[in-house]
Amino acid sequence: MNAPRHYLQFKDFSRAEYDYLFARTRWIKDKFKRYEPHHPLFDRTLVMIFEKASTRTRLSFEAGMQQLGGSAIYLNTRDSQLGRGEPVEDAAQVISRMSDIVMIRTFEQSIIERFAEYSRVPVINGLTNEYHPCQILADIFTFIEHRGPIQGKTVAWVGDSNNVCNTWLQAAEVLDFQVRVSTPPGYEVEPERAGLYGTGHFAHFDDPMEACRGADLVTTDVWTSMGFEAENEERMRDFADWQVDEDMMKIANPGAVFMHCLPAHRGEEVSAEVIDGPQSVVWDEAENRLHAQKALMDYLLIGKVEGDCA
Ligand code: CP
Ligand code: NVA
Secondary structure (H helix, E strand, O other), X not given: OOOOOOEOOHHHOOHHHHHHHHHXXXXXXXXXXXXXXXXXXXXXXXXXXXXXXXXXXXXXXXXHHHHOOOEEEEEEOOOOHHHHOOOHHHHHHHHOOOOOEEEEEOOOHHHHHHHHHHOOOOEEEOOOOOOOHHHHHHHHHHHHHHHXXXXXXXXXXXXXXXXXXXXXXXXXXXXXXXXXXXXXXXXOOOHHHHHHOOOOOEEEOOOHHHHHOOOOEEEEOOOOOOOOHHHHHHHHHHOOOOOEOHHHHHHOOOOOEEEEOOOOOEOOOEOHHHHOOOOEOHHHHHHHHHHHHHHHHHHHHHOOOOOOOO
C-alpha cells in the first residue's frame, strides 16, 4: 500500500500545489454558488476528531464532505476511547481502516504526527498548539479573491505568536511574501522558529504600528488560545497595547484588508470599528474555510483534476 499524503503543516505542500488548490477552490466555490451538485467523494467517509472546541472547523469539514457526496463522523475525547488513554497509534490504525480521510484538532503537533505515521489514509491538521494550516489556506484564498496574488505582499501580524501566526510564517516561505510580526515582550516568535524564516520573509517589530506600516493585510487572533486559559488574566494585561485599531489600519496600505480567523473578542485583540469596518473580510474568510477544505479533501483523495479548475 502506498503511504498516504497528509496535510499536517502548511509547508507540506509546494507552491505549485497551492496554485492548483487555489484554482480548484475557485472552481468548487463557483459551482457551489450555482447550486450545481458535485459529488467526487461519493461514498467516502471523513472522521473528524476534536480534542478542543470548534464551530467553523467542524461545520466546514462536515458540510464540505456532505456537499462532495461523502459523509462525516464526529468524534470527541469525551465520548470516545481517545479520552480514556487508548494509544494514538492504536486509534490511528483502527480509525483509518474504517474511513477514507481523517481530520484532527488536538494539542501538541507530535500527537497528529504520531497519528499520521500509523494512518492508512490522509490526515489533515484541523489545528494544533503549533499550527492551523487549513485556516491560512482559506485566508490566502480570501486575499487572492479580494486583492489578487499574495506573492511579494506584506502581512502584518499583531498579537500572540501562536499557531495561526506560525502558519503565516510557513506560508510566507512557501508562497514568497513577507510577514511583519509584532508581539509584546515575552511572546515573540520562538527563536528557533524565527531562525527558520530569516530569509527575508519574516521581521519582528516591537511597535505594532511599525509592523502595520505599508501592510497589504493586517491580521490578528485571540490573546489566549485554547489550552492556555490559565494565563488569561496575565495575557489581558500584557497584550493591552496590541489591539488592532483604526490607527493601525490607517498606517497600512490604503487597500489593506483586515482578517481574523475567529472567534473574535471586540475590545481585546481588535476594535469593533476594525472588525465590523469596511476593510474587514472576516465573513468571506470564514466562508472560504468550506470551499478551500473541499478542494483540499478532493486533492488528497483523488489528486489533481486536469482541466476542471482553470
Ligand atoms: N477559526 C477556527 O478554526 O474556528 P473554530 O475554532 O470555530 O473551528
Ligand atoms: N489561536 C486560536 C485559534 C482558534 C481558531 C486557538 O488555538 O485557540
